[in-house]
Amino acid sequence: MSQIQVYDYAMTSEENSSVLRILSIDDDQLDRMRLRSICRKAGLSVEFTEAADLDEVRDRLKIQPYDLVFIDHHLGMHTGLDALRILQSHEEQLNAIPIMLTSAVEYKVAVEAMRRGCADYIVKDDLSVDSLIKSITSAIERRALYSALADARASEAELKDIFKRFMSGCGPEMREVLRRSMSSVRAVKTQARSDENVDVTLLSNLSLFERSAKDLVVFMDDLETVVGDSRRVTVNELRSRI
Incomplete structure (x- = not known):
């Protein structure tokens, strides 16, 4: 040598x-x-x-x-x-x-x-x-x-882990809160429509809340898909799903 x-x-x-x-x-x-x-x-x-x-x-x-x-x-x-x-x-x-x-x-x-x-x-x-x-x-x-x-792939993996913890932690409770809220909103809207003196703005706000709650449920469904997907999901793909 x-x-x-x-x-x-x-x-x-x-x-x-x-x-x-x-x-x-x-x-x-x-x-x-x-x-x-x-x-x-x-x-x-x-x-x-x-x-x-x-x-x-x-x-x-x-x-x-x-x-x-x-x-x-x-x-x-x-x-x-x-x-x-x-x-x-x-x-x-x-x-x-x-x-x-x-x-x-x-x-x-x-x-x-x-x-x-x-x-x-x-x-x-x-x-x-x-x-x-x-x-x-x-x-x-x-x-x-x-x-x-x-570094980007590591960030995506970390982001996916955050979503997983969110869905397994507060996800079920949030779904239940949304379900009850939407049920209550529909009941209030039904009752309000029979009242001739109801404020139109109230009905509009209730409809807006209902649409937002539905969008949030869809978003949580997408998060579950991301967390359960075995392939790597890019940040751009996640944004397109949102």
Whole structure:
């Protein structure tokens, strides 16, 4: 196993606070050197760590959390997907953004890597300052989008749980109150219509209350449907039901 190599380009303490911690996983030393050189040419403030095989990957992941992890698909007897799986199983690397490096003929590999969690991929033959910056930018933006979607789904789950507690808690009592209120309103309206001196405004207000109570019953029926629905319900769908 090779000695751990970390390159920080003699950054000051102020620069180090915003440094990108990069892990390069590649069994070809020349390719690792090339990636490190392009990072430097791109003007990135980086702390660059290298790993040549899966054993070294496991060791490097214990050192510190990384911001970006570049993974070559070809790793001797293993593949970049094996390294990706190790990265994703490491609790301290949950925020690390993986980017797969492939050859020009391995687009299926790139698609599979993206499907399994890579934020982006770079064709090795096209690796340059421009392609590196573009890939890093796209990967960070894509990760931010995924994070926002995850937060939205968590909010929807929390909202659904609130509805469930409401329906199982005060829902039955509220239905009974509405039933009795609507029954009383109908009785009052029937009696009021036989009185020639009844205030028309009173009848109008009673009808308005009755319609509102019916709408509330329908809304509670919809909530029961949402709570009982096994599929995930989006906020927009819930609003359309209301």
